[in-house]
Amino acid sequence: MPRIATRLRFADRLGSWKARWAIGRDTYIVPPGLYALGSPDEDAPVIVTANYKMSYDIVRAALDGRDAWLLVLETYGINVWCAAGKGTFGTDELIRRVKQSGLERVVTHRTLLLPILGAPGVAAHEVAKATGFRVTYAAIRATDLLAYLDRGRVTTPAMHSLTFSLWERLILTPVELVQALKILLPVALVLLLVGWLSAGLSLGVSLAVALLGAVVCGTVIAPALLPWLPGVRFAVKGTIVGLLWSGGWALWGAGSLGPAARLGAVLALTVVTAYYALNFTGSTPFTSRSGVRKEMTSALPAMASALAAAVLLWGWAALS
Amino acid sequence: MHGFRYLENVATLELDAPNCIGCGRCVEVCPHGVFTLNDAKARIVDRDVCMECGACARNCPVGVISVDAGVGCASGLIAEWLQEKNWRRSSGCC
Numbered sequence: 001m002p003r004i005a006t007r008l009r010f011a012d013r014l015g016s017w018k019a020r021w022a023i024g025r026d027t028y029i030v031p032p033g034l035y036a037l038g039s040p041d042e043d044a045p046v047i048v049t050a051n052y053k054m055s056y057d058i059v060r061a062a063l064d065g066r067d068a069w070l071l072v073l074e075t076y077g078i079n080v081w082c083a084a085g086k087g088t089f090g091t092d093e094l095i096r097r098v099k100q101s102g103l104e105r106v107v108t109h110r111t112l113l114l115p116i117l118g119a120p121g122v123a124a125h126e127v128a129k130a131t132g133f134r135v136t137y138a139a140i141r142a143t144d145l146l147a148y149l150d151r152g153r154v155t156t157p158a159m160h161s162l163t164f165s166l167w168e169r170l171i172l173t174p175v176e177l178v179q180a181l182k183i184l185l186p187v188a189l190v191l192l193l194v195g196w197l198s199a200g201l202s203l204g205v206s207l208a209v210a211l212l213g214a215v216v217c218g219t220v221i222a223p224a225l226l227p228w229l230p231g232v233r234f235a236v237k238g239t240i241v242g243l244l245w246s247g248g249w250a251l252w253g254a255g256s257l258g259p260a261a262r263l264g265a266v267l268a269l270t271v272v273t274a275y276y277a278l279n280f281t282g283s284t285p286f287t288s289r290s291g292v293r294k295e296m297t298s299a300l301p302a303m304a305s306a307l308a309a310a311v312l313l314w315g316w317a318a319l320s
Numbered sequence: 321m322h323g324f325r326y327l328e329n330v331a332t333l334e335l336d337a338p339n340c341i342g343c344g345r346c347v348e349v350c351p352h353g354v355f356t357l358n359d360a361k362a363r364i365v366d367r368d369v370c371m372e373c374g375a376c377a378r379n380c381p382v383g384v385i386s387v388d389a390g391v392g393c394a395s396g397l398i399a400e401w402l403q404e405k406n407w408r409r410s411s412g413c414c
């Protein structure tokens with residue numbers, strides 16, 4: 001049985017930072033199985049988590065100094081919430097790990113403590129039927145685990161309600177930004193070259209900065225400002241941020257571009273920002289799939305029209 | 321979750337209340353407080369805050385809750401549509 005510390009070391013913190021920026025994120029894992037935190041006995045609580053190193057680190061740090069069993073499921077290095085959606089943090093995997101680890105001989109009680117956000121993947125009654133262990137969804141945040149255990153295992157309303165604070169939004173944005181840049185950084189480089197060759201380096205730089213700024217607006221600024229931007233639709237929120245950025249750029253940073261080309265650029269840049277703002281729905285814990293689908297059926301045609309208009313404006317600018 | 325509401329009247333959540341056995345699992349797993357338990361029967365109090373995560377349906381021991389759960393980001397939905405047309409493989413949101 002591996003024994004593990006509840007204190008995080010510098011290497012753990014550096015690893016988390018890299019994973020948040022999507023550096024080596026896919027391999028940021030711990031081996032699945034049963035771990036001893038401190039020196040747990042047969043009455044110690046059993047806490048189930050994902051084998052995403054960051055989830056595992058948060059849980060063991062939250063239990064600071066306490067004795068517990070940690071049952072780590074194979075989620076292929078993905079956090080509890082996302083893995084539950086994919087079904088890897090799921091009924092079958094939990095049953096398999098309970099049996100494989102011989103948990104019934106390790107503890108005398110028959111309770112598994114799971115994070116509430118793991119519930120989309122796990123059917124508690126099926127786990128009970130197959131293993132004899134009763135699943136209890138303890139809290140949303142691992143940081144509430146200690147209070148949950150100390151208060152006689154009661155989930156207070158605060159432990160049971162989701163939050164989506166500025167910080168909780170911001171820590172999701174680096175991955176969004178990196179994913180977007182994988183596609184749009186090459187495009188920015190092309191713009192740099194095209195601008196440079198047609199009207200000098202300053203225009204090339206201006207175009208590239210305009211595009212990268214639009215990406216940052218959609219993946220970072222709009223998510224950060226989410227509750228303060230008007231409307232409920234993410235694409236509308238993104239459009240507002242996008243227009244402010246691209247409009248400002250067109251007024252003060254577009255150099256030698258003519259009015260038609262500028263207007264086309266404003267349209268295209270706003271679409272970029274609006275699209276990435278809309279895509280952030282996948283990271284928020286309150287947007288329904290039906291809602292996103294409904295929003296997309298109106299937003300995507302609008303975006304396509306704006307892009308088509310931008311292309312026409314650029315064509316016209318090039319010809320005249 | 322104050323200040324965070326999304327589009328109204330779209331959630332696909334359905335509850336067949338007469339066949340509910342009142343175990344309370346749906347109340348336990350829903351992070352948005354969509355359900356309450358009254359007189360040993362579950363009731364939907366606010367369908368519009370449902371994020372369609374599927375936790376309640378998955379954990380209802382008698383299967384009286386249904387919801388269309390799945391990926392909820394634009395790129396994931398586009399990938400799903402393309403997959404239906406066999407153009408590419410679907411990927412999740414996160």
Ligand code: SF4
Pocket residue numbers: 333349350351352353354355369370371372373374375376377387
């Ligand atoms: S699908 Fe999720 S958010 Fe909607 S009612 Fe069920 S548990 Fe709550």
Ligand code: SF4
Pocket residue numbers: 339340341342343344345346347361362379380381382383384385
């Ligand atoms: S989980 Fe199902 S049976 Fe249990 S209270 Fe909810 S609806 Fe009723």
